[in-house]
Amino acid sequence: MVLKSISRPAHQQHFEYEGLYFAQVNRASQLSDPFILDKDGIFVESSRSEEVQQILKQVRGSDNPLLYLKPVFVKSIKLPAHLVALSDGAVNDENLRRVAKKTIGINQQIALVDRQARKSDFKEETLLKAVQFIFTRRQPLKPFRNRKAMCGYLFPFLNAYLPASENLRIIDILEKARKEELLSGKILDKINLCQACDSAFLNFRETCTKCHSIDLVTEDLIHHFRCAYVGPASDFKQGDDLVCPKCDKSLRHIGIDYDKPSEIFNCQTCNHQSQEAPMKAACADCGNEMELSYISSKNIGTYQLTAQGEKLATQGFKNNGIDLNERSLPVGTIGWEFFRIMHQQEKERVRMTGHLSLVGVIQLDTGQFEFLGADSKEKLRQEIVRIVRPYLRSVDVLSSKNFSTYAFLLPETTVPEARQLQETLAFNLQKLIGHNLAIGSKAMQVKLSKINA
Amino acid sequence: MRPVLEYILPEYINYWFEVGIGKFIRVFWYFVIFEFTRYIILDYLVAGWFRLKKKKRAERWETARRALWNEHPFISIIVPGKNEGAHLYKLVKSLAEQTYQNFELIIVDDGSDDDTPIIGRNLAQKGLIDVFIRNEMRGGKASAANLALRFTKGKIIVHLDADCSFDRDAIENVIIPFYQDERIGAVGGNVKVRNYRDSLCAKLQAIEYLKTISVGRILTTQLGIYKIISGAFGAFRSDVIESIGGWDIGPGLDGDITVKIRKSGFKTVFEPSAVCLTNAPSKFKVLTKQRLRWDKSIIRFRVRKHKDVYLPNANFNWSNFFALFENVFYNVILDITWWLYIIDMCIHFNSSLKFIIPMNLTLYTVVGFVQMTSAYIFSERRKEELCLWPYLPLMSFYTGMYLRFVRTRAYYQEFVFRKSYDDPWNPVKSSIQAKLNGF
Numbered sequence: 001m002v003l004k005s006i007s008r009p010a011h012q013q014h015f016e017y018e019g020l021y022f023a024q025v026n027r028a029s030q031l032s033d034p035f036i037l038d039k040d041g042i043f044v045e046s047s048r049s050e051e052v053q054q055i056l057k058q059v060r061g062s063d064n065p066l067l068y069l070k071p072v073f074v075k076s077i078k079l080p081a082h083l084v085a086l087s088d089g090a091v092n093d094e095n096l097r098r099v100a101k102k103t104i105g106i107n108q109q110i111a112l113v114d115r116q117a118r119k120s121d122f123k124e125e126t127l128l129k130a131v132q133f134i135f136t137r138r139q140p141l142k143p144f145r146n147r148k149a150m151c152g153y154l155f156p157f158l159n160a161y162l163p164a165s166e167n168l169r170i171i172d173i174l175e176k177a178r179k180e181e182l183l184s185g186k187i188l189d190k191i192n193l194c195q196a197c198d199s200a201f202l203n204f205r206e207t208c209t210k211c212h213s214i215d216l217v218t219e220d221l222i223h224h225f226r227c228a229y230v231g232p233a234s235d236f237k238q239g240d241d242l243v244c245p246k247c248d249k250s251l252r253h254i255g256i257d258y259d260k261p262s263e264i265f266n267c268q269t270c271n272h273q274s275q276e277a278p279m280k281a282a283c284a285d286c287g288n289e290m291e292l293s294y295i296s297s298k299n300i301g302t303y304q305l306t307a308q309g310e311k312l313a314t315q316g317f318k319n320n321g322i323d324l325n326e327r328s329l330p331v332g333t334i335g336w337e338f339f340r341i342m343h344q345q346e347k348e349r350v351r352m353t354g355h356l357s358l359v360g361v362i363q364l365d366t367g368q369f370e371f372l373g374a375d376s377k378e379k380l381r382q383e384i385v386r387i388v389r390p391y392l393r394s395v396d397v398l399s400s401k402n403f404s405t406y407a408f409l410l411p412e413t414t415v416p417e418a419r420q421l422q423e424t425l426a427f428n429l430q431k432l433i434g435h436n437l438a439i440g441s442k443a444m445q446v447k448l449s450k451i452n453a
Numbered sequence: 454m455r456p457v458l459e460y461i462l463p464e465y466i467n468y469w470f471e472v473g474i475g476k477f478i479r480v481f482w483y484f485v486i487f488e489f490t491r492y493i494i495l496d497y498l499v500a501g502w503f504r505l506k507k508k509k510r511a512e513r514w515e516t517a518r519r520a521l522w523n524e525h526p527f528i529s530i531i532v533p534g535k536n537e538g539a540h541l542y543k544l545v546k547s548l549a550e551q552t553y554q555n556f557e558l559i560i561v562d563d564g565s566d567d568d569t570p571i572i573g574r575n576l577a578q579k580g581l582i583d584v585f586i587r588n589e590m591r592g593g594k595a596s597a598a599n600l601a602l603r604f605t606k607g608k609i610i611v612h613l614d615a616d617c618s619f620d621r622d623a624i625e626n627v628i629i630p631f632y633q634d635e636r637i638g639a640v641g642g643n644v645k646v647r648n649y650r651d652s653l654c655a656k657l658q659a660i661e662y663l664k665t666i667s668v669g670r671i672l673t674t675q676l677g678i679y680k681i682i683s684g685a686f687g688a689f690r691s692d693v694i695e696s697i698g699g700w701d702i703g704p705g706l707d708g709d710i711t712v713k714i715r716k717s718g719f720k721t722v723f724e725p726s727a728v729c730l731t732n733a734p735s736k737f738k739v740l741t742k743q744r745l746r747w748d749k750s751i752i753r754f755r756v757r758k759h760k761d762v763y764l765p766n767a768n769f770n771w772s773n774f775f776a777l778f779e780n781v782f783y784n785v786i787l788d789i790t791w792w793l794y795i796i797d798m799c800i801h802f803n804s805s806l807k808f809i810i811p812m813n814l815t816l817y818t819v820v821g822f823v824q825m826t827s828a829y830i831f832s833e834r835r836k837e838e839l840c841l842w843p844y845l846p847l848m849s850f851y852t853g854m855y856l857r858f859v860r861t862r863a864y865y866q867e868f869v870f871r872k873s874y875d876d877p878w879n880p881v882k883s884s885i886q887a888k889l890n891g892f
Binding site: 260 | 564574577584585586587588589590591592593595596597599600603604698699700701702882883885886887890892
C-alpha cells in the first residue's frame with residue numbers, strides 16, 4: 001500500500017489507515033489548527049530536519065496533554081537519536097501496520113490519563129508530563145548525551161519546552177520523584193557540577209600543594225637496599241643506568257637491589273616536592289577553579305513508573321494528595337503562604353488581647369550569593385534553618401520563602417529575650433557564611449519588630 | 454630468724470674480717486678493677502669536675518642560647534616509623550608546646566599496615582604536620598629516615614621516635630650545643646622512661662636509663678668519647694648528615710651514624726637538659742628481644758663495620774678509638790671476663806661461695822645506691838624519681854645477671870651466626886643486601 005493523503009485544504013491534510021486518522025504536518029504553524037487534536041496521530045513530513053525538529057518540539061512542548069502526548073511519527077528523513085526520542089518513530093510504506101498498532105496502544109493509554117490534572121507550578125508540570133509520557137509509551141524515560149546541555153545530558157521529551165540550560169531542574173525533579181517512589185530507575189551516570197554555573201564540563205587537574213601550579217612531573221622514589229638511600233629516580237639516572245648517588249653502586253635488579261616504594265610530585269613552577277597533589281577542578285564553561293569538596297554531583301538515570309507514579313499519571317495531583325512544594329520545605333518550617341496567614345492571625349490576636357508578639361526576619365543580600373548554584377543555595381537554606389530552629393521555642397513558627405528570606409513568629413518571647421536571640425542568630429549565621437563562603441558580615445541581617453494591630 | 458642472727462651473720466662478718474684486704478681484692482677483683490673504678494670513681498670524678506665548671510658552663514650556655522635566638526634558624530624535625538599512627542597526635546601536641554617553634558615536622562610512614570596513613574594525612578590536612586610521606590612498601594627505619602632527610606629544609610635535623618614526648622625546652626636545649634662549638638656535628642638528647650609506674654620491668658629500666666644514659670653519657674661527653682646518639686631524640690647538623698650520606702641499614706643505626714659523624718671529624722655531645730620521655734618495654738619478654746637486638750648491633754657495627762677505628766691508619770683518631778674501645782670493652786670484653794670470673798670463683802673459692810655471693814650482692818647494692826646518688830645529683834626530676842629507690846637492690850639481679858645473660862646470648866648469636874641480619878626489625882630485602890656487602 002502507498003501512503004496517500006485524503007484530499008483536504010492544505011493545512012488539514014490527513015492520512016487514514018485501518019480506521020486511524022493521522023494529521024500530515026510539514027510546518028510548525030499547522031500545529032495551531034485544532035483539527036490536529038482530533039486525529040489519532042501525527043505524521044511529520046518535511047525534508048528539512050530543522051523544520052522537523054521544530055514541529056516535534058512544538059508538539060512535545062505544548063501545554064495541552066492532547067497534543068504533547070499525541071503519537072508522532074516522522075516520515076521521509078533520518079533524525080539524530082535525541083530527536084527520534086521526541087517522536088514515536090519513523091513511518092514509511094513498510095511499517096504502517098506496526099505504526100498503527102503502536103498508535104492504538106498509545107491512545108489507549110492516553111485515554112486513561114487525567115488530562116485535566118492540576119499543575120500548580122513548573123515542578124508539578126514537569127513531573128506530570130514525565131509520568132504521563134512514560135505511562136502512555138510504556139517505556140522508560142531515557143537520557144541522551146548532549147554536548148550542548150550544561151550538564152551533558154538531555155531528556156528530549158522534557159527538554160522540548162525548556163532550554164538545555166534548565167536541564168538540572170529536570171534532573172532534580174526526576175531524582176526527587178525517584179526518592180519519593182513515584183519513579184524507579186537505574187543510575188547510568190553521575191555528573192559533577194561546577195559550584196558557580198552548574199556546568200558538568202569540568203577539567204580535573206593535580207595541583208602543587210604549595211603554589212597550586214598544575215605544572216607537575218611525577219617521579220618514582222627509589223630505595224637502594226644496600227645503603228638505605230632513598231630518592232627520586234632522577235638522583236640515580238646516569239645515562240641509561242641507575243647508579244646510587246650515596247654508594248656509587250649500579251642498580252641492576254628491581255626487588256633484589258632496589259624497589260620503588262612510592263611516587264613523588266615535582267612542581268616545575270616552584271620546585272616543591274611532595275607526595276600530595278590535591279586534585280582541583282576547573283570549569284570549562286565559566287573558568288571557575290574549585291576544590292573537589294565544593295563539587296556537587298547528580299545521578300543521571302532512566303526512569304520508570306512505580307505504582308504510585310502510575311496513579312499520578314492517571315489521577316493527577318489533586319486526587320493523589322501529593323504536594324511537591326510542601327514536601328520540599330526544610331524540616332522545622334512551614335510554607336511561606338501559610339506563614340502569611342499565621343502572621344495575619346497573630347495580628348488579629350494582638351489586636352484583641354493586647355498581647356506582645358514579635359516577628360523576626362533574616363535577610364541575605366542576594367547579590368553577594370550570586371556565585372552559588374541552585375543546589376548550593378538549597379543547601380544553604382537547609383543549613384540556615386538547621387541553625388535557627390533549635391534557638392526557637394516549640395510555639396515559635398519559622399518559614400523560609402527562598403534561600404535568602406526567612407521569617408519567624410515569636411508569640412511568647414519578651415523583648416530582652418528576643419534581642420538576645422537576635423544577637424545569637426546573627427553571630428551564628430555570620431559565622432556560617434563567613435567560614436564556609438568567605439562572605440562578609442554585611443551580607444546578612446537579622447531584624448526584629450513588634451506585631452502591631 | 455634466730456639462727457641467722459646468732460650464727461650465720463656473725464660467721465659471715467667474722468669471715469670477711471679474717472680474710473684481709475689482699476684476699477678481698479683477689480676474690481672481688483672483677484668488682485674492684487672494673488665496676489668500682491668505672492662506675493664509682495670515674496662517675497664521681499666527672500661529677501665533681503662537672504660541678505666545678507658549673508658557672509663557666511652556664512655562661513657558655515647563655516652565650517650559645519643568645520646566639521641561637523639571634524640567628525633563630527629553621528630546623529627540621531623528622532619522625533620515621535611504621536604503625537606509629539596512634540602516637541602522632543600526642544607527638545604533635547608535645548611539639549606544639551615547645552619553646553622553640555621555628556621548625557617543620559616531617560613524618561615518614563614506612564609501609565604501615567594500620568591506620569597510620571589516614572591519621573598522618575588527616576594531621577597534614579589540618580596543618581599539624583608539614584610533610585607526610587607514605588611509602589607503600591616498607592624499607593626499614595634507615596630508608597625512612599633518609600627519605601625524610603630528602604625533604605628537610607632546616608639547618609639542623611632533629612630525629613625523633615613517634616612514641617616520645619618532650620620537656621617544653623627540649624628542642625631548644627638540644628640545638629643550643631651547636632652554638633657552643635662549631636665542631637659539634639650531632640647532639641644526643643636525654644631519654645628517660647615515661648612509663649616507669651607500669652611494671653617492675655619498666656621501673657628497673659628507668660633506673661638503668663638514669664644511670665647509664667643520664668650519668669653515663671655526661672661522663673663520656675666530658676671525656677670526649679660519647680658514641681651513641683639515641684634514635685629517640687638526637688639533633689644533627691644538616692650539612693654533616695648529608696655529607697655522610699644519612700643513615701645506613703640497622704639495627705643499631707643510631708650508634709652507627711654517631712660513629713660515622715665522629716669519623717668525619719665532628720664532635721658528638723650529650724645534652725642532659727634536653728629531656729625526652731619514652732615508653733620502655735613493660736614486659737621482660739619484649740625487653741629481651743629489644744636488648745638482643747641492641748647487643749648484636751654492638752658486634753655488627755662496633756666490632757665489624759667500624760673496625761678501622763682500631764687500626765693505625767691515616768684517619769686514626771684517639772678519641773674515636775677510645776669511644777669505641779670503651780664501648781666494646783665494657784660490654785663485650787667484660788662480659789667474657791665476667792664468665793671467667795665466675796669460673797675462677799667456682800674453681801678456687803668453691804667452699805666460700807656461701808660468703809662470696811652475699812657479699813657480691815651487698816657490694817653491688819651499695820654501689821647501686823652510690824650510683825643512684827650521682828644520678829640524683831644530675832637529675833631534674835629528683836622528686837618524681839624517688840619512688841625508684843626502693844627497687845635499687847633488685848638492680849644487682851637485673852644488670853648483674855639478667856642483662857648479662859641476654860648480652861652473652863646476643864654476642865654468641867652475632868659472633869657465630871650473624872643473627873642480626875635475620876632480625877625482622879629490618880625488611881628481608883635490605884638485610885640480604887647488608888649481609889652480602891658485609892654491613
